[in-house]
Amino acid sequence: MADVEPIERPAKLQLPLLAASGLIKSFGGLVAIDHASIEVAKGSITGLIGPNGAGKTTLFNLLSNFIHPDKGRVLFDGEPIHQLQSYQIAQRGMIRTFQVARVLSRLSVLENMLLATQHQTGENFWLTWFKQKQITAEERQQREQAMTILESIGLAHMAHEYAGALSGGQRKLLEIGRALMSQPKLILLDEPAAGVNPTLIKQICDRILTWNREGLTFLIIEHNMDVIMSLCDRVWVLAEGRNLAVGTPTEIQTNAQVLEAYLGQ
Ligand SMILES: Nc1ncnc2c1ncn2[C@@H]1O[C@H](COP(=O)(O)OP(=O)(O)OP(=O)(O)O)[C@@H](O)[C@H]1O
Numbered sequence: 001m002a003d004v005e006p007i008e009r010p011a012k013l014q015l016p017l018l019a020a021s022g023l024i025k026s027f028g029g030l031v032a033i034d035h036a037s038i039e040v041a042k043g044s045i046t047g048l049i050g051p052n053g054a055g056k057t058t059l060f061n062l063l064s065n066f067i068h069p070d071k072g073r074v075l076f077d078g079e080p081i082h083q084l085q086s087y088q089i090a091q092r093g094m095i096r097t098f099q100v101a102r103v104l105s106r107l108s109v110l111e112n113m114l115l116a117t118q119h120q121t122g123e124n125f126w127l128t129w130f131k132q133k134q135i136t137a138e139e140r141q142q143r144e145q146a147m148t149i150l151e152s153i154g155l156a157h158m159a160h161e162y163a164g165a166l167s168g169g170q171r172k173l174l175e176i177g178r179a180l181m182s183q184p185k186l187i188l189l190d191e192p193a194a195g196v197n198p199t200l201i202k203q204i205c206d207r208i209l210t211w212n213r214e215g216l217t218f219l220i221i222e223h224n225m226d227v228i229m230s231l232c233d234r235v236w237v238l239a240e241g242r243n244l245a246v247g248t249p250t251e252i253q254t255n256a257q258v259l260e261a262y263l264g265q
Pocket residue numbers: 027030032050051052053054055056057058059
């Protein structure tokens with residue numbers, strides 16, 4: 001019998017890492033998300049833009065199940081996620097950050113990083129008794145991982161400072177660093193450049209590009225168009241809760257409807 005070539009499965013490979021369709025979400029009488037869809041290709045840096053109040057953060061909340069849609073569905077890595085809690089979604093590899101970075105000010109920078117670690121043996125009382133050696137090794141490994149990430153985001157020298165001492169931009173970096181601790185597949189970043197000085201914005205963008213080259217996928221909400229232009233492969237535009245356009249940054253930049261939506265504001 002002739003050798004049989006292994007069958008490739010391009011269909012599976014081409015599945016978007018994150019795909020949402022037909023999403024609707026109302027708050028009282030206000031339809032914040034109105035039949036919106038979005039796809040994030042594996043390995044991409046995808047942008048989500050739109051005028052103020054367009055529904056970007058609400059869409060993020062729906063994608064990560066922080067709030068539940070009235071209608072529509074979200075698939076992460078090919079699986080529906082509507083029945084999962086936010087922490088279970090995080091365990092599957094999708095982590096989000098917030099417009100205002102959520103760091104614990106009274107904990108050190110390093111402690112903030114360690115809070116993010118998942119599946120810790122030390123969380124189980126009995127294992128704590130029987131597996132003391134393993135816990136110590138695990139904690140050491142997590143501290144090393146945290147310090148490596150802090151190094152890469154330029155915060156290693158502040159590891160033992162209170163997180164409350166960080167600037168707004170440094171808090172954003174810490175939040176991204178903390179997201180990396182659980183080795184996600186996809187990070188949803190809500191305005192990583194907002195309120196951050198230009199030097200730090202450049203540093204954040206460089207880091208995002210490096211992590212992306214290492215295999216991490218990003219979906220980014222951002223008002224800073226330079227950031228969108230320099231980072232994104234594909235950009236989705238939302239206006240009044242609806243999909244307005246999707247394309248490359250250059251296509252979006254010259255799209256008449258998009259310009260009108262922004263200027264109309
Ligand atoms: N929990 C809520 N209750 C009531 N209305 C809400 C709620 N969350 C969002 N909205 C409304 O939904 C609409 C979309 O808000 P959202 O914050 O998603 O927009 P956005 O595109 O992220 O805006 P921005 O760029 O200004 O952050 C707005 O009109 C907002 O006031």
